[in-house]
Amino acid sequence: MSNDPNIDAIRSDFIEKTGLISQSEGLPRIAGRIFGMLIFDGQAVAFADLATKLEVSRASVSSSIRLLEERGLIKRMTKSGDRQDYFRLATDPYATMLQGLQKRTQANRDEIAETIQSLPANSEAADRLNEYAKFHESKSAAIIVALETIRAAAPTSSEPQNAVLKEHQND
Amino acid sequence: MSNDPNIDAIRSDFIEKTGLISQSEGLPRIAGRIFGMLIFDGQAVAFADLATKLEVSRASVSSSIRLLEERGLIKRMTKSGDRQDYFRLATDPYATMLQGLQKRTQANRDEIAETIQSLPANSEAADRLNEYAKFHESKSAAIIVALETIRAAAPTSSEPQNAVLKEHQND
DNA sequence: AAGTTTGTTCAGTCTTAACTGAACAAACTG
């Protein structure tokens, strides 16, 4: 947090926003707030600080962290001389989010395509199911376009934000 | 339903799939099943049949129907000589779904843009928030592309499926 | 009129998942 009370208010506000947005995308609200905090602060944040500043239990932090890690949106870091884990945004979290969304959309399309395949050849329902499949298909295609846009526009800075922190090797 | 037990199984399967897909998109499962049933059957389905065939209460049908109507995904019809309401898919439900998604995405982007505006000019957080805003922006733009694709590809048949049914004028 | 069919509403139940506190294991410190 900053020493400017005004900025702190904006920050809290932003964190709440990301919490709500993430919730609408199927993540728990706390995970969204963590994500928002990492965006706003820009530096690696300590595990304990996440719990303290967001006023949630360590258990909640732990499980939300796990979700965000699994989705490739954040990275766990360590700091020599400090036993705590630190977290920062992954290198290109937005591309990764889009990629995940695209995969799920494509999976939906494939499921519908399967249903169509299993239909007898003359089935008059096939056309309508196909419309539905095409909907998912074009959604998927569009997300790929968005992915390319974002990847082109983001030659993401390769500088680590803090030389003392180093990537944690997990599995 | 058809008289072919095989097709009936495929049909039920499909209806369950649409239920799950819709659920992942923030609609109640029953609403998704109704949507799926309307896709598969192709004809207008009576209110009572929705409750019976999906084995859910009329109350659930009523509220899910309301959601689907509000989103512009289905239409209520009447049949002269029949007191029941009938339902069919709206003319281009997929375009409408994409439009809704696009609006919500754009609204998210705008909220973030607002936060950025409220930040003092020299704030070092601005760049990171802007990345986040651009993510939503390109997602929104991509959905518009999908919309155009779908609208171009769907010169939707203008023939009513059943001459006896007529559009219900609601408000 | 009384009775029926229809869809909605509302209060309450049920389900699911988010969230918590406490117990725990691992890694440290003294």
Add this chain to the structure above:
DNA sequence: CAGTTTGTTCAGTTAAGACTGAACAAACTT
């Protein structure tokens, strides 16, 4: 070694919203 800090796990609570049954109003039928 005993004691602390750290993150995870697990059992249980809480909260949100999906779903139901019953009461209801409106539009019919007889």
